[in-house]
Amino acid sequence: MQLQLKNLNNTTALMHLHGSLIEQYHLPDVLTKVASNTTPQTINFIIDLQHITGINSSGLNLLLQVLTKTRNAGGETILINLPPTLHNLLIVTKLNSIFTIAHSLEQAIEMLGQTTHIQ
Numbered sequence: 001m002q003l004q005l006k007n008l009n010n011t012t013a014l015m016h017l018h019g020s021l022i023e024q025y026h027l028p029d030v031l032t033k034v035a036s037n038t039t040p041q042t043i044n045f046i047i048d049l050q051h052i053t054g055i056n057s058s059g060l061n062l063l064l065q066v067l068t069k070t071r072n073a074g075g076e077t078i079l080i081n082l083p084p085t086l087h088n089l090l091i092v093t094k095l096n097s098i099f100t101i102a103h104s105l106e107q108a109i110e111m112l113g114q115t116t117h118i119q
Helices: 026-036 057-072 084-092 105-112
Strands: 002-007 012-021 044-055 077-080 100-102
Touching: 002 026, 012 026, 012 057, 012 105, 026 057, 044 057, 044 084, 044 105, 057 077, 077 105, 100 105
Parallel strands: 012 044, 044 077, 077 100
Antiparallel strands: 002 012
16 A cells, blocks of 8 residues: 655645555554644545555544544545445445545535645
């Protein structure tokens, strides 16, 4: 699993996840990287899941921990570009009622009511 993190503005970061989210031992490393590469004001995360090839309960746990962190800080986590299998998994587990889901980065930014420069 690979992680790329980019700050879009003072309060929002874009996280690109690549590969498989099935290894539990990746969870602490990802959360540490998120904490060390964002500012204390970062309360919103947009997570791009387009390149996820597999996910299990450990991967869902990672997404839920990021969601919890943002909501506790008064922010939001938005999932974008979900592969059909992951979208179906969220429906079956009813996590689609917990997560905010957008079709694109532009839509996610609009949902947050923000302006930013997308590169």
